[in-house]
Amino acid sequence: MEQKIRFYTEQTLKSWDQAAEVHERRNPELINRVSENTYNGLEPDFNRLMDSQDITGKSVVQVCCNNGKDLISIKNKGAGYCLGIDGSRKFVEQARALANASPHSDLQFEHHNIYALPDSYNNTFDFAVVTVGVLAWMPRVKEFFSIVSALLKPGGILLMEEIHPVLNMYEEGTPSSLAYSYFDRSAQREEGGLDYFAGEKYESAENYCFQHTFSDILMAAISADFSLQYIEELPANVGNYCADLEETPANPPLAFIAKWKKAHE
Numbered sequence: 001m002e003q004k005i006r007f008y009t010e011q012t013l014k015s016w017d018q019a020a021e022v023h024e025r026r027n028p029e030l031i032n033r034v035s036e037n038t039y040n041g042l043e044p045d046f047n048r049l050m051d052s053q054d055i056t057g058k059s060v061v062q063v064c065c066n067n068g069k070d071l072i073s074i075k076n077k078g079a080g081y082c083l084g085i086d087g088s089r090k091f092v093e094q095a096r097a098l099a100n101a102s103p104h105s106d107l108q109f110e111h112h113n114i115y116a117l118p119d120s121y122n123n124t125f126d127f128a129v130v131t132v133g134v135l136a137w138m139p140r141v142k143e144f145f146s147i148v149s150a151l152l153k154p155g156g157i158l159l160m161e162e163i164h165p166v167l168n169m170y171e172e173g174t175p176s177s178l179a180y181s182y183f184d185r186s187a188q189r190e191e192g193g194l195d196y197f198a199g200e201k202y203e204s205a206e207n208y209c210f211q212h213t214f215s216d217i218l219m220a221a222i223s224a225d226f227s228l229q230y231i232e233e234l235p236a237n238v239g240n241y242c243a244d245l246e247e248t249p250a251n252p253p254l255a256f257i258a259k260w261k262k263a264h265e
């Protein structure tokens, strides 16, 4: 792994480890909710995209899976072998605990920095899934897409729901307002914590996030041998950042969903 990528990602993952206890406190009911085989924590638009696919018995990998609630939801839809990968050891522990409380103790969760995945996972999965709040932590989006592509079998499908890069131009406030260049790709250092449920600030290890424009994302996918099958920009608040923009009349795109297919060879 390149030294800069190692620095940014390892530092950021320390702050995710610290956030694990905060997030668990915000969702005390989750452990009970996942025990139902009808549990579905997916955002509505991503749920619609998932339901447009036949995943019955198919292998699924979720990259940067956090506490695994989305993968548990996908398993409840009939998926076969499911693996969640996350770089925060504490969130992987939470994901394993939630999986044990769910009807699917066979769900597998592993701890890896995505930029240092062992080759043994390559060419294994029918589907890869990335849900909201992942791309911004990636110093290099091109490498990220090629790592995800390598996990898929030829012809495998990547399903994504992400924050729209236009949203990163806004600063949170009442109301939220335009503040940042769309094209500023420099590392953004923050240390106020990652409580995007209640917005509470706490002392946290610094973390680094990155802007990737829409064309950066689309070009990264092309360079990783993906062909775009579906894309939709959305007005929905999915990440709880500048949530008021969902209601404003001059509303920007807040999220997108997309489906890509990996080339057959």
Ligand SMILES: C[S@@+](CC[C@H](N)C(=O)[O-])C[C@H]1O[C@@H](n2cnc3c(N)ncnc32)[C@H](O)[C@@H]1O
Pocket (backbone or CB within 6 Å): 009, 012, 013, 016, 064, 065, 066, 067, 068, 069, 070, 085, 086, 087, 088, 091, 112, 113, 114, 115, 131, 132, 133, 134, 137, 138
């Ligand atoms: C916003 S959360 C994703 C939440 C997910 N959409 C959900 O609802 O469960 C982002 C996750 O990415 C993980 N992450 C960030 N950088 C990573 C890296 N370099 N390698 C692996 N995981 C990483 C964090 O640990 C965190 O769990």
